[in-house]
Every structure is written in C-alpha cells, then in structure tokens.
Amino acid sequence: MYQPKVMPRSAKYGSNYWNTEGPKVDMREVILYSDLEFDNWVFVESDSNVETYCEQYPEISYVYEGVLHTSVFDMWIRKHDGSEIYREVKYEAELNDNDLRNERTLRQIAAQRAYCIENNFTYEIVTEKMLRRSHQELENRLKIISFIKNNQKPIAADDVVVAMKMFDNPTQENKLLREYVDNYVNRFSFK
Incomplete structure (x- = not known):
C-alpha cells in the first residue's frame, strides 16, 4: 500500500x-x-x-x-x-x-x-x-476507534453483543456507534 x-x-x-x-x-x-x-x-x-x-x-x-x-x-x-x-x-x-x-x-x-x-x-x-461541529460526536468516534483497537478479532459473538448493548440508547451518537460496530461485526465469522 x-x-x-x-x-x-x-x-x-x-x-x-x-x-x-x-x-x-x-x-x-x-x-x-x-x-x-x-x-x-x-x-x-x-x-x-x-x-x-x-x-x-x-x-x-x-x-x-x-x-x-x-x-x-x-x-x-x-x-x-x-x-x-x-x-x-x-x-x-x-x-x-x-x-x-x-x-x-x-x-x-x-x-x-x-x-x-x-x-x-x-x-x-x-x-x-x-x-468540530459536535464535541460529543468527536468523543464518540474516539470511543469507536478505541473499541476497534482493543477488539481486532473477537473470539466470540457474545463479546460483540455485550459491546453493542452499550449502544442501545437510540440517540444519534449511539446510532453512529451501533452502525460502526455492526459493520465491524459483519467482517468476521463467529462460531
């Protein structure tokens, strides 16, 4: 690359x-x-x-x-x-x-x-x-990156499901987090 x-x-x-x-x-x-x-x-x-x-x-x-x-x-x-x-x-x-x-x-x-x-x-x-239109959005995006860095290849789907439950509150920021985590989860196969 x-x-x-x-x-x-x-x-x-x-x-x-x-x-x-x-x-x-x-x-x-x-x-x-x-x-x-x-x-x-x-x-x-x-x-x-x-x-x-x-x-x-x-x-x-x-x-x-x-x-x-x-x-x-x-x-x-x-x-x-x-x-x-x-x-x-x-x-x-x-x-x-x-x-x-x-x-x-x-x-x-x-x-x-x-x-x-x-x-x-x-x-x-x-x-x-x-x-910098929203400080909260920037902070939430940093949380997304932290989650991804610390969970490169989840061992079990349960780990991701627990993380996704953190985002069940239907605010705009949590929808963004959930969308990203969903996209991330779809990249892996779980047994």
Missing part, C-alpha cells in the same frame, strides 16, 4: 504532533502534524465507508512563476465502493484570499485542485467547522 511522506518536525510542521496506530492501515504508525489533522484522522478512521487511507500522500510537483514547487496532500482515502478522495485539511482562516499570509496555502490548494481535475480525482478541503 501507499507510504506517507514523513515531514520533519519543525516550526511549520509538527508543532502539535500526534502519532497513533491505525486499524484501517493494519495498525501501522500514523503520524499527524496538527490537532486538526488528528480530528480528521478520527473521522476517517471511524467512518465505516472508508476501506483504507494514507496520510501525507501523495506528493505532487507544480511550477509557479517558473519555479518548481511540491505539495503533499494531507490524506488520500479509498472507500469500500472503490472511490478515492484526495483531502486537504485547513483552518477556515487559511482559506481567506484577502489575507496575504495565505498566499502559499492558496497556491498549494490551487495546485492540488488542478492535479485532481487533470487526473479525474475527487478533491476536498475539510475545515474545523466540519470536523
């Missing part, structure tokens, strides 16, 4: 450095370079429609004003239906084209968008407004 581009920890990258293991990438170490990238990872890792992903991938080259530049997408995602998404994670303030400090970011987004159009890929930008 794809390998992420490892960025050096510096003032620009890694000021809020996260590393974890990703169940959807065979428990490989996943390195994230901001709190917002971590929140994005939580949503991707807990989305039952996502088959796999690779953070900090791919790296592309583009020419701007006669100078060669590179850009790395924050995440490549493949869903179970085979569709692929190339994703950039940004704070809303970084997308303001009236702020001269955003010139590099906006140039990067333009290059990524052009690359995706040229190659017929789906491109999306995800912001904190999308990822």
